Amino acid sequence: MPHFSSQNISVEQNHVLMIRMDNAKIISHILKAINFKENSVFCCTKDGLKVTVEDMKSVQLNAFIEPGIFQSYVVKEEEIKFQLNLTVLLECLNVFGSSGLQSGTSPALKLYYNGHGTPVSILLEESGVITDCKIRTVHFDPVLDYDFGTSNVIGRIIMSSECLKEVFCELDSTSDCVQFSMSPDSANFRITTFGHSGTYHVDIPKASDVIESLRCTSPVSFKYKLSLMKPSIRPLGIAQKVSLRIDDTGLICFQFMIKVEDNHNCYIDFYCPADVDFEEDE
Amino acid sequence: MKFRGKMIDPNCIKQFIGILGCMTKLGKSCILRITTTDLYFIVRESQTISASPLIWCALDEGHFFSEFGMEGLSTVDNEIYLEFVAENVARTLSALKVSGTAKSVKIKLTKKLSSPCLTFEIDLPSGTNHSRLVVHDIPVNLVPRRLWNDYLEPEAMDPDISVHMPQLRLMKSIVERMKNLANMATIHVTSEGLLTLTVETEAVSVTSHFDNLHVEKKKEEEASVTIELKRLSNFLGHEQLNPQKVVCDVLQSKLMHLNFLSDSYTLQYFLPGINDQ
Numbered sequence: 001m002p003h004f005s006s007q008n009i010s011v012e013q014n015h016v017l018m019i020r021m022d023n024a025k026i027i028s029h030i031l032k033a034i035n036f037k038e039n040s041v042f043c044c045t046k047d048g049l050k051v052t053v054e055d056m057k058s059v060q061l062n063a064f065i066e067p068g069i070f071q072s073y074v075v076k077e078e079e080i081k082f083q084l085n086l087t088v089l090l091e092c093l094n095v096f097g098s099s100g101l102q103s104g105t106s107p108a109l110k111l112y113y114n115g116h117g118t119p120v121s122i123l124l125e126e127s128g129v130i131t132d133c134k135i136r137t138v139h140f141d142p143v144l145d146y147d148f149g150t151s152n153v154i155g156r157i158i159m160s161s162e163c164l165k166e167v168f169c170e171l172d173s174t175s176d177c178v179q180f181s182m183s184p185d186s187a188n189f190r191i192t193t194f195g196h197s198g199t200y201h202v203d204i205p206k207a208s209d210v211i212e213s214l215r216c217t218s219p220v221s222f223k224y225k226l227s228l229m230k231p232s233i234r235p236l237g238i239a240q241k242v243s244l245r246i247d248d249t250g251l252i253c254f255q256f257m258i259k260v261e262d263n264h265n266c267y268i269d270f271y272c273p274a275d276v277d278f279e280e281d282e
Numbered sequence: 283m284k285f286r287g288k289m290i291d292p293n294c295i296k297q298f299i300g301i302l303g304c305m306t307k308l309g310k311s312c313i314l315r316i317t318t319t320d321l322y323f324i325v326r327e328s329q330t331i332s333a334s335p336l337i338w339c340a341l342d343e344g345h346f347f348s349e350f351g352m353e354g355l356s357t358v359d360n361e362i363y364l365e366f367v368a369e370n371v372a373r374t375l376s377a378l379k380v381s382g383t384a385k386s387v388k389i390k391l392t393k394k395l396s397s398p399c400l401t402f403e404i405d406l407p408s409g410t411n412h413s414r415l416v417v418h419d420i421p422v423n424l425v426p427r428r429l430w431n432d433y434l435e436p437e438a439m440d441p442d443i444s445v446h447m448p449q450l451r452l453m454k455s456i457v458e459r460m461k462n463l464a465n466m467a468t469i470h471v472t473s474e475g476l477l478t479l480t481v482e483t484e485a486v487s488v489t490s491h492f493d494n495l496h497v498e499k500k501k502e503e504e505a506s507v508t509i510e511l512k513r514l515s516n517f518l519g520h521e522q523l524n525p526q527k528v529v530c531d532v533l534q535s536k537l538m539h540l541n542f543l544s545d546s547y548t549l550q551y552f553l554p555g556i557n558d559q
Contacts, residue, residue, distance in 0.1 A: 088486050091462050095488065097455040129452050131490040 017044050017080050017113040020072035022113040024109035024124055026260045027065065028093040031086060033238050033258075034061040034268060040086035041140045045079050052143045053086060053179060059228050059237065060144055064267045069260060082113065083140035092133040096126040113137075146271045155182050155216040157189060161239040161256065163210035167191055167202050168233060171226065175200075177275050178226050180246065183219035193226075212241070220229040222250035222274040235268040251276025283362050283424075285391040287315050288349040294382045297523070298346055299378050301339060301547060305518045306368035306375065313425065313433055314400070316362040319343060324433050338436055338550045345546035355427060362426035363433065366400060373416040374402050383407070394419050416469050436550065439539050441531035442505035443471045447540065448492035450528065453479070454518040456490045461511045463488065466556055468508045471532050473500035482513070498529060505532040507555040511555070514538075517551045527550075 021027060033042070034053045042052045048066040067073040096107045107126040119134040171178060172195035179192040188203035189211065206214045232254055236242060239256035246252050254270040289295050290387040305323045325337040340466040341351050354360035377382060388403040399419040425433075447453070456479065460467055464481040471477045475495040481488050497524045517540055525542040532538055535555045542549040 026529060085485055088463065091459045092486065092488060095456050095459045095490070096452055127449060127452060128494075129449060129456075129492055131488060133455060133486060133488045135486045136484070 014114045015074070015112040015113045016076045016243075017029070018072065018074040019049070019070050019109070019111040021070050022132075023261070024093050025106060026069060026266075027109070027235040028098075029238065029260070030063050030065060030258060030266050030268065031093070032090055033235040034063050034231075035086050035090060036061065036234070038085050038087045039083060039141075040089075041083045041143050043079060043081050043246050044075050046075055048073075049274065051086070053231075054143050055228075055231070057144060058273055059198065059231060060146060060200055060271045061231055062269050062271075064269075066264075069092040069264050069266065080113065080115075081118070082120070082137040084135050084137045088135055089120075089122075092122055092131075093124070095124060095131045095133075096129070119240070146251065146253070148245065148247060148251070148253050148271075152249075153245045154218055154248055155180075155214075155220040155246045156239065156243065157182070157214045157245075158212040158243045159189075160210040160212075161242040163204070165233075165236045165243055167204075168236065170231075171267050172197070172200055172211070173226070175226060177223045178229060179221060179223045180244070180252070181221035182214065182216045182218075183221075184216055185219075189214060220246050220254070222246060224252060225271055225275050228272050228275075232270045232272075235270065240269070283355060283391060284353040285362055286349070286351050286388070287321075287343065287347040287390075288386055288388045288464075289346055290348045290386045291346075294346045295378075295384055295387050297546070298341075298387075299375055300520070300523045301341065301549065302371060303375055304338065304549065305339065307516055307519065308370045310369075311365055311367055314362075314364045314366065314369075314422075316364075317354075318352060318360060321346075326433070330532075336552055339547065339551075341547040359427060359430075361430075361466060363424040363430055364391075364398070364400060364421055365425050366422045370420045374420060377416060377418065378402075385413070392419070398422050398424055436552070439531055439533065439537070440501070441499060441539065442501040442502040442534050443473060443497065444529060444531045445471055445475060445477060446496040446498065447528035447530045448477060448495055450518060453490075453492070454515075457511060457515045457518055460488060461515050465511060466508050467511050467514065468506055468534060469530075469538055470504065470506040471495075471530070472504045473497060473502070477530070499531075502534070505534045507527065507532055507535055507538050507553075508557075509538050509553040509555060513551070513553050517553075520549070523549075537554065 006030050031051060034051065037053050037055055039053045048064060051063045052060060054060045096105045105126050107124045110123040111120065113120050119136050122133045124131045172193040174195035175193035181190040188205050191202040193200045204211060235256040239258045241257040243255045244252060250273065256268045258266045258268065260266055289298060297381050305325060313324040315324060320345055321341045323339040350361065385405045385407055390401045392399050392401045400422050402418040404416040406414045406416060460481045463486060464483050467479055467481045469479055475497045477492040477495055479490045523542065525544045527543040529541045529543065530538065535557065537555055538553040540551040
């Protein structure tokens, strides 16, 4: 019967990864936003935790949680990688109730992992009740490594996520894709859909309050399948700021900045390749 | 046969609605047994032939009703047994809950369109000083005398271990989550007052530990039973009734018995053990 206090030292030495948090809700808040598929790959280095969820070798969501967010973060190898069912993990993290980040319970968490082939162990404590979970890990499938070299970025915007969320929620769902356009000459960032009832443009002026910065070296205009964009909605909903970057192949990267307690931020990024079946717009 | 009861205390009405709500969540049909002193709600396992109930609830009429009168089947068998469909009552309950505090609720056994009914007359406050009366008729079947023995009071159990149930609100959350992972869970209690709840699947195993529980009875050192999570979750859904005490009895591999105890009523759930090993 495990108790947090009675872990003996020899067992501790077997852990290659150990994380301690006073409030498990923070990590479940972030991971819930990327749970659009069940399987997730965890990659833990001294720089923090990176959790990747990918779909069909195309779109990818990555959550980054830096060591400063945790009360204790110990990684005994250069890189520790494993794959597990994220939906199951979230059920465990929310075992004492899934109310929002600000309200209700704040269960303490201890997570540890003893290496390849062993399960991830999670101990959660709330009001004297301890729940311990062991989640099976499997050998991870390699994930796409999107290398977004800054030299290839043609267009970059930093803007309020609330505004973008409003736009996304109102996009014409009868349209197969959504087009993002900007150019050094145009005053606006344009978002276009091509649905049954017609072509809709949403123009956000570069000068408006919602856009913090817009940099674009040459005109850029790419289409993306609306269905592939869906996983970006949840992180967009919990973020305060978002940056969009598009490179010369049309690969778009959204980076969501999410404020968690005590002036700490977590980041989620979302990669989506351009829809190449269509010609680039003029 | 006659039955008429009137409730005027808002807390009693609220409690009554809560209890009736419990009954209607599990099981398709429910039995209401009326005696001179108590009201009983009984839900039986429909698939089994045995007479053991799934839910047994006894309410002290003196506490709930300001006015109460009944005349049973006969002077010898001075009781009434009615059967009703849970779904029909659910609608009445929604009406009661939505409309806020009723000034009074009258429940009567009536005959509407030559069928017996349990009629709820709800006196609601309205904007003006006038009363607003809402009447719900719930069709019931009168249970014939020869079947009354099917609904006997459950025998007092002789458990292996009996403990006071721990923090119900937390347990409720835990069981809700476990329900998403597996169908069954194993309850294990020890004579030291430790209760653990475990689910185990191929992908995950989750165990919750509740320590320092008050032990009421201990015939053995420990006892465990595997039960259906859905049933446990249904029971824990009623933790908002705020009982004074909840007791959990475990009979090794056979039964988990949960008893909500309050001044004015008792509510018992019987969860049969599942033998999967």
